[in-house]
Every structure is written in C-alpha cells, then in structure tokens.
Amino acid sequence: MIEKPLIAPESLDLSIRDAWRVQIARLPLSMQPALNQQVETWDNLFPFEQKRAAEFLHGLSSFQPDELATLTNPLHHLEQKMDLAHWKFSLASDSMTNASQLARSPYYSEWRLEVQRVFSAVETRARASAQFASTAGRLIIVVLPDALPIASIPGYKPWDSRAVEFRIDGDPHRIAELALNSSSGLPALIASQSAPCGPMASDSWLIDADAHLASLLESPQPAPTSLLQYAALKTFKDQFLSQVNTVPKDIEGTDQILAQMRHQDWSPWWPASLAGQDRLRSFVTEVFLSGNGALIFSNAFVQWAASEAIRRARPRLVVARFGLRARPKPFTGIAIFENQQRISALEDAYDPEGSAMDALILARYIWLSAQRYPEAQQTSCICIGESSRSVYFIAPEAKRPAWPSGIAARPEQIYNWMRNCLA
Amino acid sequence: MTLTRRDLMKAVAAVVVEQWAGSRHLAFGEDRLNIRRKVVLITCGGMRREDTFAADGLANIPHLHTDLLSRAAFYPVVRNSGVTSHYNTISSIFTGTWQRLDDWGKSRPASPTLFEFLRKLSRLKSEDTWLISSNKALTSQIGASAVRDFGPSYGANVIFPKQLLINAVVRAAAQGRAVKGTDRTAVQPELISMLNSDNYDGLGWSISGDASSLDTPTLGIMQQAIADLIRTSDPVTGDEFTFLVSTEVMRRFAPSFLTITFSDMEVAHFGSYSLHLAGIRTVDRLVFELSKLIQELPAYKDKTTLFVLPEFGRDLDGSTTNGFFNHRQNSDSTRLTWMLCLGDAIRKPQTIEDPIEQIDLFPTIARLFELNTFDLPGKPIPGMWL
Numbered sequence: 001m002i003e004k005p006l007i008a009p010e011s012l013d014l015s016i017r018d019a020w021r022v023q024i025a026r027l028p029l030s031m032q033p034a035l036n037q038q039v040e041t042w043d044n045l046f047p048f049e050q051k052r053a054a055e056f057l058h059g060l061s062s063f064q065p066d067e068l069a070t071l072t073n074p075l076h077h078l079e080q081k082m083d084l085a086h087w088k089f090s091l092a093s094d095s096m097t098n099a100s101q102l103a104r105s106p107y108y109s110e111w112r113l114e115v116q117r118v119f120s121a122v123e124t125r126a127r128a129s130a131q132f133a134s135t136a137g138r139l140i141i142v143v144l145p146d147a148l149p150i151a152s153i154p155g156y157k158p159w160d161s162r163a164v165e166f167r168i169d170g171d172p173h174r175i176a177e178l179a180l181n182s183s184s185g186l187p188a189l190i191a192s193q194s195a196p197c198g199p200m201a202s203d204s205w206l207i208d209a210d211a212h213l214a215s216l217l218e219s220p221q222p223a224p225t226s227l228l229q230y231a232a233l234k235t236f237k238d239q240f241l242s243q244v245n246t247v248p249k250d251i252e253g254t255d256q257i258l259a260q261m262r263h264q265d266w267s268p269w270w271p272a273s274l275a276g277q278d279r280l281r282s283f284v285t286e287v288f289l290s291g292n293g294a295l296i297f298s299n300a301f302v303q304w305a306a307s308e309a310i311r312r313a314r315p316r317l318v319v320a321r322f323g324l325r326a327r328p329k330p331f332t333g334i335a336i337f338e339n340q341q342r343i344s345a346l347e348d349a350y351d352p353e354g355s356a357m358d359a360l361i362l363a364r365y366i367w368l369s370a371q372r373y374p375e376a377q378q379t380s381c382i383c384i385g386e387s388s389r390s391v392y393f394i395a396p397e398a399k400r401p402a403w404p405s406g407i408a409a410r411p412e413q414i415y416n417w418m419r420n421c422l423a
Numbered sequence: 424m425t426l427t428r429r430d431l432m433k434a435v436a437a438v439v440v441e442q443w444a445g446s447r448h449l450a451f452g453e454d455r456l457n458i459r460r461k462v463v464l465i466t467c468g469g470m471r472r473e474d475t476f477a478a479d480g481l482a483n484i485p486h487l488h489t490d491l492l493s494r495a496a497f498y499p500v501v502r503n504s505g506v507t508s509h510y511n512t513i514s515s516i517f518t519g520t521w522q523r524l525d526d527w528g529k530s531r532p533a534s535p536t537l538f539e540f541l542r543k544l545s546r547l548k549s550e551d552t553w554l555i556s557s558n559k560a561l562t563s564q565i566g567a568s569a570v571r572d573f574g575p576s577y578g579a580n581v582i583f584p585k586q587l588l589i590n591a592v593v594r595a596a597a598q599g600r601a602v603k604g605t606d607r608t609a610v611q612p613e614l615i616s617m618l619n620s621d622n623y624d625g626l627g628w629s630i631s632g633d634a635s636s637l638d639t640p641t642l643g644i645m646q647q648a649i650a651d652l653i654r655t656s657d658p659v660t661g662d663e664f665t666f667l668v669s670t671e672v673m674r675r676f677a678p679s680f681l682t683i684t685f686s687d688m689e690v691a692h693f694g695s696y697s698l699h700l701a702g703i704r705t706v707d708r709l710v711f712e713l714s715k716l717i718q719e720l721p722a723y724k725d726k727t728t729l730f731v732l733p734e735f736g737r738d739l740d741g742s743t744t745n746g747f748f749n750h751r752q753n754s755d756s757t758r759l760t761w762m763l764c765l766g767d768a769i770r771k772p773q774t775i776e777d778p779i780e781q782i783d784l785f786p787t788i789a790r791l792f793e794l795n796t797f798d799l800p801g802k803p804i805p806g807m808w809l
Binding site: 303 | 562589593660694696747
C-alpha cells in the first residue's frame with residue numbers, strides 16, 4: 001500500500017506520478033500500456049477520466065501482494081503462453097503494433113476476458129471506497145438538418161424499444177435555438193446545476209458537421225461548452241490528412257509517425273475557437289488518429305467524436321448535428337482517403353440521399369454508444385428530423401414525454417421536455 | 424504521335440520478348456500435367472449477412488440472389504475462425520490453415536499456398552495461377568509462402584490494379600495536376616507512365632515469381648484494361664478496374680486458378696454506410712458479369728467452378744469497435760459469412776446448411792485439381808463433384 005494520497009486529479013506532481021507508475025508495474029504487462037499512457041498524458045484527460053484512473057490506481061494500491069497475485073495469476077499465465085515478454089510490446093503507451101500482436105494471438109479472446117476480469121475486480125474495490133455515480137439526467141440531441149431528405153427517423157432500424165416518434169407542430173429549427181439559448185438554454189442549465197465543482201466544458205458538447213451550431217450560441221456564452229465544428233477544423237484537418245497519408249505500409253513506421261504527429265505543433269492550423277484549449281485539441285487529434293473516417297467524412301467525424309466524448313468525458317449534454325457529404329468524384333473517388341478538393345478540379349457535388357442514409361445509421365450509433373455505460377440509465381435522447389418535421393424520443397420511464405401519441409409537439413413543449421430530462 | 428528512337432527500341436524489344444515468352448510457353452507446356460478444370464475464386468471484403476443474404480439485404484445483391492442463387496450451391500454458414508484482417512484471412516483461404524501474420528503483409532504465409540502446390544505438384548506454368556486484387560491491405564508476399572521447398576519460384580502472379588490507379592491519380596495531384604474528372608483520358612498517360620517506370624515495388628506487384636518488372640504480356644494486359652477503363656461510361660471504381668484486368672488475364676492466359684479480391688465495400692472503414700452498400704452492389708454486378716464471361720470464353724465454358732465469398736462480415740451495431748466500420752469483433756456478425764459456388768463441380772443447385780469453415784476451401788479446390796494428400800485441418804465441402 002502506498003502512503004501518498006492517490007487522488008489528485010487536478011495535476012500530477014512527479015512523486016505522485018512515480019508512485020502511480022509503481023502501482024501500474026504490479027499489473028501484468030498487457031495492462032500497463034493504457035494506464036501508463038493515461039499517467040503520461042494526464043493534463044489531456046477529461047475530469048471523468050482523471051477521476052476514474054485515480055480511483056482505479058487507488059483501488060489497485062489497496063491490494064496486498066498475495067491478493068493481487070491471486071487475481072492476476074491467470075492473466076500472467078496467459079501472457080506466458082502468448083510469449084508476450086518477447087514481443088515488440090510497448091509498455092509506455094498503446095500502439096498499433098501492440099494491438100496487432102494481441103489481435104493475431106490465438107489466445108486473444110481469452111486474453112480480453114481475463115483483462116476485463118482483472119480490471120473489473122480492481123474497479124469494484126475502488127468503487128467501494130469512492131463516491132462515484134452521478135444521478136443527474138443526461139441528454140443527447142441529434143439534429144438531422146433540412147438538407148438531408150429523411151422520410152422517417154427509425155425507418156432504417158428502430159433505435160430502442162422505448163422510442164416514439166412525434167410530428168413537430170411549428171418550425172423544427174426552433175428546437176435547437178431554444179436548446180442553445182445563452183441564458184435559458186441547456187448548457188446554461190447544466191452550468192447552474194454544477195456546484196460545487198463549478199461548470200466544466202466537458203459537461204456540454206456541441207459537435208457539428210458544418211459550422212451552424214456556433215451561430216446559435218449567443219456571445220458571450222455564460223456556460224462553458226466543448227464546441228467542435230468540422231467546417232471550422234478544415235485547415236487543420238487538411239494539413240493533418242496530408243501527413244497521415246505519408247505513413248508507410250509498415251505498422252511500426254506508422255506508430256512512429258503517429259507518435260510524432262501527436263507531439264507536433266499544429267498551432268498555425270487550429271481554428272480560433274480552439275485557442276488555448278489544449279485538452280480539446282488533443283481530443284480532436286486523437287479522434288482523427290483513431291480512424292473511423294473522421295478525417296474523410298464530416299458525418300463520420302460527428303459520430304465518432306460524439307461517441308468518444310461520451311466514452312471519455314461522460315457529458316451531461318451532447319448535441320450532434322449531421323450534414324451533407326460530397327459525392328466521390330468521378331475517377332478520383334477511388335483515392336477516397338485523399339483530399340478530393342486538392343486532387344480533382346471538379347466542383348464538389350453533394351449527395352443528399354447518401355448523406356441522409358449515412359446520418360441515420362450514425363445517429364443511431366451515437367445512441368448505441370451511450371448505452372455501454374452506467375450513465376445510460378439517466379440518459380434521454382431526441383433526434384430532430386428537420387426535413388421530416390419529426391422528433392424521435394427515447395427516455396427512461398420517468399421522463400417519457402407525456403403527450404398522447406399521434407399529436408404533434410410544439411418546439412416549446414419539446415424544449416421543456418429536454419430541460420426536464422436534465423433535472 | 425512522334426515515335427522517338429527510345430520508343431522504337433522499346434517496341435522492337437517487346438516483339439523479341441513476346442516471341443521469347445511464346446517459345447518458353449511451349450517448352451514448359453509439354454511438361455504440364457493435363458489440367459482440364461478451372462477455378463475462379465472471388466473474395467470480396469467484409470460484408471455482413473444482414474446487408475446481403477438476409478431479408479433487408481437482398482436489395483443490395485439482386486444478381487447474386489436473383490440470377491445466380493438458383494444455379495448455385497449455396498453455403499449460408501461459413502465461418503472465419505482466424506484473424507479477421509484482410510491479409511490473414513486471404514492467406515488462410517489460400518493455405519488451408521489459419522494464418523497469424525503481420526496484418527500489413529510484411530511476411531509471407533507460413534505454410535504453402537494452393538498456388539505453390541499447383542505449380543509444384545501439377546507443374547502449372549507461372550501464367551496459370553493469378554491473384555488480382557483491389558485490396559490495398561495485401562502485398563505481393565501473399566502469392567507464395569515462406570516454406571523452403573516452395574516459395575516465390577512457385578508463386579502466383581500477384582497484381583494490384585486499383586493501387587496502380589490510385590497511385591497515378593495521387594501522383595498527378597502531388598505534381599500539381601489536379602485531375603479533371605470529366606476527362607478520363609487525362610489519367611491514361613499517367614497510368615501508362617507508371618507502368619513503364621522501372622520499379623513496381625511501390626505497387627507491391629509480383630509477376631512470374633518475384634520478378635521486379637512487368638513482362639510484355641502483363642504490360643499489354645494492363646494497358647488494354649486501362650484503355651477499356653477510359654472508354655467505359657460506368658462509374659470508375661477500383662473494383663471495376665480490377666474486374667477489367669481480370670477479364671483481360673482470362674482472355675489472354677486462361678489461367679487454371681484465378682483468384683480475385685474485390686474491396687469497394689471497404690469504404691465502410693471511412694464511415695459511409697451508403698457507399699459501403701454501393702460497393703456491395705458493384706461487386707454483385709461484377710460477379711454476375713464474370714459468371715457470364717466464364718460461359719462465353721471457350722477456355723472456361725463448362726469446365727469452370729466459381730467460388731464467391733466475403734472475407735468476413737462486419738462488427739455489430741453498437742459494438743465498441745464501431746459497428747459496420749470495422750471487422751475485428753469476435754462475434755457472429757463478423758465471423759459468420761456465406762459462400763456461393765457455381766459451375767462445373769457443383770452436384771446440383773441447393774442450399775447446404777451444414778456449417779463450413781473458410782479453410783475448407785483449400786482441400787476442396789485441391790481435389791478439383793486432383794491433389795489429394797494434404798494433412799490440413801480443413802475438409803472438402805459437401806455438395807461438390809470432387
């Protein structure tokens with residue numbers, strides 16, 4: 001058991017960092033990279049991640065050596081069978097090389113189960129001594145703008161057995177306007193509820209395929225928000241993409257280049273809206289580096305950034321607004337990972353139908369990603385189809401809309417329902 | 424067009440080499456065992472059963488479902504029990520053992536490929552076994568194993584037409600020549616120039632046993648396919664070009680064992696579901712056209728068995744691996760897929776519900792070529808004349 005206080009989420013001095021590394025080294029090798037990376041990049045972690053990591057390490061420190069050995073022996077044995085000690089395996093951080101070696105081991109499935117078992121046991125111990133769970137309401141708002149021709153939101157697949165769709169009686173745009181109003185909007189409501197810690201930007205996320213949501217935020221915003229707009233990130237994204245496209249067809253070389261890109265100074269390319277927001281910049285960098293189309297298609301960025309924000313920050317509010325993507329250009333569309341505006345002289349032409357199909361499944365993916373965490377029990381969701389003039393609600397039983405089915409809901413009613421969800 | 428002295432020399436050299444290749448063909452042809460049957464094996468990236476052979480997916484595969492299924496032996500339960508990456512999966516199909524290699528194709532398969540067995544035991548010529556691939560995750564290493572008694576000298580011709588196309592477009596853009604999509608002919612010189620360059624390593628090609636340059640017949644095939652591509656009014660996709668090169672190889676060499684991998688549907692990695700489905704529809708059309716071509720070409724008609732199968736599915740909606748984007752989840756959505764067989768070797772059109780594994784293809788195809796003695800984990804699939 002270490003004697004220094006382990007929970008110090010604000011910043012890490014050297015002695016705490018060293019103490020934590022000692023704790024991490026008690027774990028089997030394959031569990032060390034992710035934790036070491038968290039300690040190393042502490043300042044870029046969101047408060048939720050810092051709290052979780054600190055509590056995990058505190059829980060770990062409470063294990064006596066023989067107790068920990070009993071818990072981790074099966075994983076140690078598995079690592080021996082995998083011959084992990086002789087791999088090119090980075091203990092400093094997660095890497096593609098690590099992931100690739102693990103994934104092609106015949107013991108991969110077994111290994112995943114063992115890691116999960118050890119992690120859960122330590123986390124359970126940590127939770128026993130910590131005050132954790134927040135019971136505050138959470139809300140996901142998905143906006144499918146006018147430009148996306150959508151007949152029905154659950155048309156592709158229903159999102160949830162509790163879901164219900166209503167017509168909108170009035171202007172569908174009004175819903176987002178009310179939700180983001182500077183004084184009476186939802187970020188302001190969350191800020192007012194956030195004592196004693198004070199409002200945190202990571203509690204409210206606005207993620208936009210274009211640059212529309214910012215125009216709804218009146219300035220100055222009384223409430224801190226994490227605002228990511230794909231259109232505003234274009235200059236940075238283009239620079240970043242051109243470097244990503246230099247990675248060799250070699251996994252170790254790729255790891256090296258990606259590590260360089262993480263530490264590179266991209267200051268000239270960041271939008272003004274992210275000035276001084278190192279943590280959010282780091283988040284965008286990680287979203288872009290982790291693939292999933294975020295560097296290529298704006299809607300993939302919206303989905304993946306929202307899913308990662310939910311995983312890493314456990315926010316109370318996520319507003320995700322999808323948009324249009326261009327059609328792959330004739331002939332050059334095969335090089336889809338390239339910057340099509342640079343590579344082809346043709347004007348962009350939008351693909352509304354394809355974009356709508358993409359947005360519908362990706363919107364559902366945001367909802368599904370939120371279902372993986374305990375906070376899902378307090379999470380409601382609303383998807384606004386501006387072209388279909390409909391809204392799709394999912395809510396815990398106590399917060400379901402009270403309107404009779406079949407009626408059309410007014411934007412003001414919907415706004416009041418959203419406030420109620422955050423109570 | 425002005426013919427420079429160098430062009431003239433090239434033309435003369437081409438004639439000489441062509442004649443030489445022709446004589447070599449005859450010389451080695453005498454030694455060849457009598458192989459009557461032909462096999463075309465098509466693997467096509469990752470697509471989920473729910474997006475293909477399921478109620479909601481049939482609209483994406485009208486040709487497979489409407490035109491081909493009624494003539495096929497259909498295997499609705501085909502399991503990929505290996506590493507669900509492209510290089511490992513395709514290597515496993517080729518070798519009949521689950522391969523666990525570097526995903527990016529740095530190393531050769533650890534056990535001999537069917538290409539090598541066919542070339543060594545059945546004494547097929549180099550132009551009798553081909554892999555033509557759209558998939559940029561593969562490398563030329565996949566055409567032959569690292570096993571000492573086999574290896575590249577018995578390997579397949581491996582070519583990546585899509586990579587050629589992409590490199591030409593990217594190179595043009597990098598040199599400040601943005602491609603005008605309306606004028607396809609603008610790309611043709613770029614492609615020809617790349618074909619005529621000295622080094623194909625960047626394309627990962629391996630022609631006729633690890634040679635570092637394209638021989639004249641192969642160059643001719645590529646040039647013809649490029650010309651066809653420029654003329655066609657169809658949407659240009661990587662798989663379209665792979666298809667054109669494949670048909671040209673079939674016409675010129677009529678290989679006994681031709682494998683093609685399509686990959687347009689892999690745009691799913693970038694998060695566009697609509698483009699992913701469009702990729703599935705392209706493959707559906709190309710497989711149908713290829714099945715028609717097999718019946719049109721005398722070298723293939725009535726003696727060819729066509730196998731079509733996805734490499735794997737894709738991950739479940741809501742998975743931590745981000746659903747359809749990827750194919751690395753240990754779930755039935757990712758591991759279970761299907762296979763359709765047409766032509767010469769099928770006993771009768773039928774659906775065979777018994778589960779099979781992808782590595783069962785090796786002993787099945789080996790038996791079609793009368794190679795029987797292998798100690799491998801897979802077993803020949805039912806429903807075939809073997």
